[in-house]
Amino acid sequence: MKRLAIFACVMIVGAGAAIAATVSIPFFNDGGQDAFITVQNVSTSDVTITVSYFQGASGTGVSTAVLAANTSLSWQPFKDVGGGEVQGTIADATAATGSVTINSTGAVVGRFVQINGTAAFAHNVEITP
Secondary structure, three states, X not given: OXXXXXXXXXXXXXXXXXXXXXXXXXXXXXOOOEEEEEEEEOOOOXXXXXXXEEOHHHOEEEEEEEEOOOOEEEEOOOOOOHHHOOEOOOOOOOOOEEEEEEXXXXXXXXXXXXXXXXXXXXXXXXXXX
């Protein structure tokens, strides 16, 4: 019975390690303001990130990218202008406002930044499966 309990615990931990982790950005405005999302793979192997946009009547968009070890990806959710042009393979949202969910198969960190003419705010993005 003791061996069975240990085996069950090992199986649960092993199954948990394979589950992807998620972080949400509850609201972005990339219309009259500028929004930037950056994620960096902090692991020693490739990770896959899946970015899902939720935008009410405009629908939902999904994009996937593979980040090699210790590389990063930066993009604006809706508009591609100036320094905010997409760097990588993340597709644009279908509207200037909405929310974003980022799923990752490995550990990534990053930042969401929202800037307008008079103010800015940011919050860290960290996914540790």
